[in-house]
Amino acid sequence: MKAMTVLFSTDSNSLLNGSRSYEETMKEWVKEYNLSKMVDVIETGTFGFYGKGVLFQVLPEDIYYLVSSIDDLEKIFNEHILKGRIVSKFLVEKEKIRPAKGMELKETRIVLRNAGLIDPENIKEYIARDGYKALYNALKMKPMDVIEMIKASGLRGRGGAGFPTGLKWEMTFKAKDSKKYVLCNADEGEPGTFKDRLILEGDPHSIIEAMAIAGYSIGADIGYIYIRGEYYNSIKKIQKAINDAKEYGLLGKNIFGSDFSFDIAIRPGAGSYVVGDETALMESLEGKAGRPRIKPPYPTDHGLYGKPTLINNVETFANVPWIILNGPDAFRRYGTEKSKGTKVFSLVGNVVNRGIVELPMGCTLRELIYGFGGGVANGRSLKMVQTGGTAGTFVKPDKLDIPVDYESIKDGISLGSGSILVIDDQNKAIDIAKKAVKFYMHESCGKCTPCREGTRDLYILLDRISKGMGKKEDIERIKTLSTEISDTSFCGLGQSINLPLVSLYDNFKDEFLELVTKIKPQNILKT
Amino acid sequence: MEMEKVEILRSRIKEVKTQQVEKGDMILSSLHLAQELFENSIPLEAAEAIAEELDVKIERIYELATFYSMYSTKPRGKHLIRLCESLPCHVVEGPQIEKKLKDILKIDFGQTTRDGLFTLEQTSCLGICGVGPVMMIDGDTYGNLTVESIEGIIEKYRGDRK
Ligand SMILES: Cc1cc2nc3c(=O)[nH]c(=O)nc-3n(C[C@H](O)[C@H](O)[C@H](O)COP(=O)(O)O)c2cc1C
Ligand code: SF4
Numbered sequence: 001m002k003a004m005t006v007l008f009s010t011d012s013n014s015l016l017n018g019s020r021s022y023e024e025t026m027k028e029w030v031k032e033y034n035l036s037k038m039v040d041v042i043e044t045g046t047f048g049f050y051g052k053g054v055l056f057q058v059l060p061e062d063i064y065y066l067v068s069s070i071d072d073l074e075k076i077f078n079e080h081i082l083k084g085r086i087v088s089k090f091l092v093e094k095e096k097i098r099p100a101k102g103m104e105l106k107e108t109r110i111v112l113r114n115a116g117l118i119d120p121e122n123i124k125e126y127i128a129r130d131g132y133k134a135l136y137n138a139l140k141m142k143p144m145d146v147i148e149m150i151k152a153s154g155l156r157g158r159g160g161a162g163f164p165t166g167l168k169w170e171m172t173f174k175a176k177d178s179k180k181y182v183l184c185n186a187d188e189g190e191p192g193t194f195k196d197r198l199i200l201e202g203d204p205h206s207i208i209e210a211m212a213i214a215g216y217s218i219g220a221d222i223g224y225i226y227i228r229g230e231y232y233n234s235i236k237k238i239q240k241a242i243n244d245a246k247e248y249g250l251l252g253k254n255i256f257g258s259d260f261s262f263d264i265a266i267r268p269g270a271g272s273y274v275v276g277d278e279t280a281l282m283e284s285l286e287g288k289a290g291r292p293r294i295k296p297p298y299p300t301d302h303g304l305y306g307k308p309t310l311i312n313n314v315e316t317f318a319n320v321p322w323i324i325l326n327g328p329d330a331f332r333r334y335g336t337e338k339s340k341g342t343k344v345f346s347l348v349g350n351v352v353n354r355g356i357v358e359l360p361m362g363c364t365l366r367e368l369i370y371g372f373g374g375g376v377a378n379g380r381s382l383k384m385v386q387t388g389g390t391a392g393t394f395v396k397p398d399k400l401d402i403p404v405d406y407e408s409i410k411d412g413i414s415l416g417s418g419s420i421l422v423i424d425d426q427n428k429a430i431d432i433a434k435k436a437v438k439f440y441m442h443e444s445c446g447k448c449t450p451c452r453e454g455t456r457d458l459y460i461l462l463d464r465i466s467k468g469m470g471k472k473e474d475i476e477r478i479k480t481l482s483t484e485i486s487d488t489s490f491c492g493l494g495q496s497i498n499l500p501l502v503s504l505y506d507n508f509k510d511e512f513l514e515l516v517t518k519i520k521p522q523n524i525l526k527t
Numbered sequence: 528m529e530m531e532k533v534e535i536l537r538s539r540i541k542e543v544k545t546q547q548v549e550k551g552d553m554i555l556s557s558l559h560l561a562q563e564l565f566e567n568s569i570p571l572e573a574a575e576a577i578a579e580e581l582d583v584k585i586e587r588i589y590e591l592a593t594f595y596s597m598y599s600t601k602p603r604g605k606h607l608i609r610l611c612e613s614l615p616c617h618v619v620e621g622p623q624i625e626k627k628l629k630d631i632l633k634i635d636f637g638q639t640t641r642d643g644l645f646t647l648e649q650t651s652c653l654g655i656c657g658v659g660p661v662m663m664i665d666g667d668t669y670g671n672l673t674v675e676s677i678e679g680i681i682e683k684y685r686g687d688r689k
Contacts, residue, residue, distance in 0.1 A: 016655070016658055016668055016669065016670045016671075017658075017670075017671075052671060188654055189651065189652065189654075190652070191613035191614055191615055191651060191652035191656070192613070192614065192615040192652065192656050193652075193654065193656075194654040194655060194656060194657060197654050222548060224548075224552075228654065229555075229559065229597050230597070230653055230654070230663065231654065232666045265546065265548050265552070267552060267555065267556065268555065268556060268559065269555070269595075270555050270558065270559070270591075270595035270596070270597040270598060271595050271596035271597035271598075271650070272594065272595050272596060273651055284555070285552055286549075286551045286552065287550075287551030287552060287553070287554030287555060287583070287587075287591070288551070288587075288590075288591075289590050289591060289594040289595075290594070290595075305549055346656065346657070348615040348656040348657065348659065349614075349615055349618045349619065349656075350618055350619065354656070354657045354658070354659075355657050356657075386614065390613065390614060390652075419615075419656075421614055421615055421618070422618075423618050424618070427618055431617075432614065432617075432618075435612070435613070435614050435617050436614065438612070439613060439614075439651060442651060443651060445594075
């Protein structure tokens with residue numbers, strides 16, 4: 001390491017704010033002043049915090065600067081890099097990047113162990129932090145022993161459904177077929193969720209390593225990463241990581257001199273939310289329209305191209321190498337009784353600090369929103385929070401102190417994809433309901449009638465209410481219709497519509513009622 | 528000109544076909560290639576070329592081109608603007624951005640400007656909610672949009688009209 005290191009985040013959000021050109025400029029100055037032997041300017045993944053500008057870190061001082069012009073950057077270069085004087089004007093309090101006071105003990109980096117610390121495009125940095133050691137260790141074990149470790153850890157799927165991961169691996173291992181597949185679900189379409197992208201961009205080798213471990217465990221020699229078509233930046237980064245891994249012999253034939261061979265291919269999607277459903281994703285990968293398949297048979301027996309297939313979410317995979325290296329007991333130390341480990345949350349909406357943060361399962365919304373998030377933006381007050389994505393529930397501020405995990409749905413808080421959408425008091429419940437239903441209507445694949453027609457009926461109903469032309473019975477109908485749709489739909493998309501709609505209805509019934517009981521003269525004529 | 532493009536498409540598909548692992552797994556990628564070449568849409572001659580090169584029925588190509596929201600069988604503008612309409616962007620003043628964008632372009636969602644430069648579409652979440660409201664123009668993303676900032680962004684694309 002050189003005397004000084006300057007780290008620029010190059011995740012998509014930072015790139016949007018222009019981090020690349022700041023980094024280039026800094027590099028030029030370092031060269032110009034002949035400081036190349038003293039100062040390293042490198043790229044890293046996400047810091048997990050976004051301000052309106054470009055954020056970078058300076059080591060060994062371990063401080064963060066936020067700048068919004070090259071002039072600002074120049075001041076810091078002249079003062080800090082050249083003269084060693086910290087420029088306090090542009091400093092960002094560490095609590096904003098790291099957790100707030102009192103929460104330091106809680107932030108736990110298992111999934112994000114490398115994100116923001118290493119240059120994701122440099123395989124050597126991953127290897128230097130014990131990268132591919134878990135694969136090396138796994139290849140010395142029996143496949144079923146690896147699976148036992150995952151089972152013992154209590155890891156459950158992070159893609160939304162929460163299925164026990166080890167059990168899924170075991171079922172695929174036991175399926176008898178000479179051909180099997182490993183599939184990584186990186187279709188991340190749940191509104192408000194962008195953790196998978198930041199994991200893939202910040203630490204792509206952790207996913208490659210985990211998929212190889214999975215391939216060895218279940219007996220597959222090929223893996224696919226199915227990634228959202230819009231994630232152009234991530235696709236490039238993972239492709240580079242795969243190429244590098246191949247070059248280092250960590251993918252390909254006879255990995256670490258064993259009999260095990262494994263390859264990974266990336267396939268982009270083309271803009272369809274329902275393809276995130278595992279069976280629809282398999283259809284899509286086979287080059288068909290992404291409509292869900294009937295279950296059973298389950299993918300573990302009859303998946304991609306009819307072969308046994310192990311499909312896991314990006315975040316689920318990212319836990320695997322850590323568990324192999326640190327053991328299942330270490331993993332079980334985090335979380336709650338039925339939900340072990342951590343969760344990567346994405347905090348969005350009307351909150352001061354938006355971004356991602358990894359906390360042990362069982363943290364509360366208060367910790368997330370007021371601890372990491374710094375509270376509601378623009379000095380407004382909190383009206384509601386939607387957890388788990390558009391297919392998640394809405395809660396009022398009275399639920400801020402309930403531990404969030406797979407079980408908290410009994411208290412009305414869904415974990416889902418880990419998205420936490422903060423909504424302030426400027427928003428009307430009816431507008432939120434309309435937007436949510438519009439999403440369903442737009443993303444319905446059209447395969448089954450309740451979802452295809454029902455979501456449209458529901459939208460028309462809400463639209464009528466929002467325009468002051470609804471009747472009292474219409475309000476009740478919000479609840480009954482969404483319940484009917486979810487009871488009779490074919491797949492998880494239609495089936496989940498009751499979560500947002502019924503919770504909105506239950507929490508804001510009065511607000512809806514107000515829209516139909518106020519007498520509006522202009523509407524009397526119309527009815 | 529169009530014939531030439533079809534030939535380029537064919538040779539690119541032959542190239543990506545070498546990466547095919549199982550039959551069918553390169554079809555979506557081939558449709559993406561076609562859209563890159565044919566200004567954001569998949570005309571019949573491109574669909575025919577894909578069907579032939581990958582040995583699948585043209586009906587299947589049509590189904591895919593109409594099922595997935597990133598594809599279009601109808602011609603679109605040179606630049607495709609996709610504005611996020613999901614809740615995380617909605618609550619941070621997405622509707623104001625929507626209105627301003629429509630005003631500047633003088634078109635509604637699903638329409639193309641007269642000069643053929645822009646098509647405006649709405650899209651579900653783009654996964655960049657950390658900097659919402661956001662839009663994507665072709666492959667580039669723009670975040671922290673304000674009513675004041677979009678004009679300049681659009682102007683930049685108007686500039687390279689040739
Ligand atoms: C409509 C719908 C959309 C989904 N979208 C995603 C997604 O974007 N990413 C994901 O990992 N899982 C998604 N899932 C869940 C997957 O079907 C599947 O449960 C998951 O990929 C399994 O991996 P896990 O056990 O590691 O969570 C979705 C499910 C449904 C019904
Ligand atoms: S519930 Fe909706 S998305 Fe699912 S199969 Fe039916 S129509 Fe398609």
